[in-house]
Amino acid sequence: MASAEVLSEISSAVQSGDDDACIAATKKALAQGIPPLDVINGGLTAGIRIVGEKFGKGEMFLPELMMAMKTMKEGIKLVDPELKKAKQQQATLGRIIIGTVKGDIHDIGKNIVASLLELSGFTVVDLGINIPAEVFLKRAAEENAQVIGLSAMLTTTMQEQQTVIQALKAAGSRGGVKVVVGGAPVSENWAREIGADGYGANAELAVDMVRGLLGTAAG
Helix, strand or coil: CHHHHHHHHHHHHHCCCCCCHHHHHHHHHHHHHCHHHHHHHHHHHHHHHHHHHHHHHHCCHHHHHHHHHHHHHHHHHHHHHHHHHHHCCCCCCEEEEEEEEEECCHHHHHHHHHHHHHHCCCEEEEEEEEHHHHHHHHHHHHHHCCEEEEEEECCCCCCCCCCCCHHHHCCHHHCCEEEEEEECCCCCCHHHHHCEEEEEEHHHHHHHHHHHHHHHCCC
């Protein structure tokens, strides 16, 4: 089976929430010598991205999205050890703090971004949900983070992204850390308006954007 075919098989398994099919196809891909990151990007996250798009259009519902996320994680469990073997001699590409802002308890998109960043070679500290500005600042300082990722899934909590940036400025820490934002209601214009350094429309674009900000673009 060609690489494209087995990656498509993985993607389809994720979309249908079929754990067994995903595990079998992922094992097949690794046995064929397909690079772990290709299995992730071309198979696992490709599938979850399609599910996310359908969910956004109302063509799929939350239970189906959660099933697909669970299936993707089953595949990642198999790929992660292989990825770590390949990265044994590599230093981390950067340290990132990520979380959902205060007042917001949504974490599906944030979790996908955090996982993909980590699997791409970054050290990620996921603070979770409903995180106030002062916690972002405190943990970023403790972890010597180069990037803070702020997720907001509600129009009512978008303002908290700006609150974190303002808090960084007030603390005199804004120059030492990049701030990236994302979430369903967030846009490139909003990112510019609040003075963020970057905006990720989806998980893969978010990884590329962080790579660019830190000068670690894949090449």
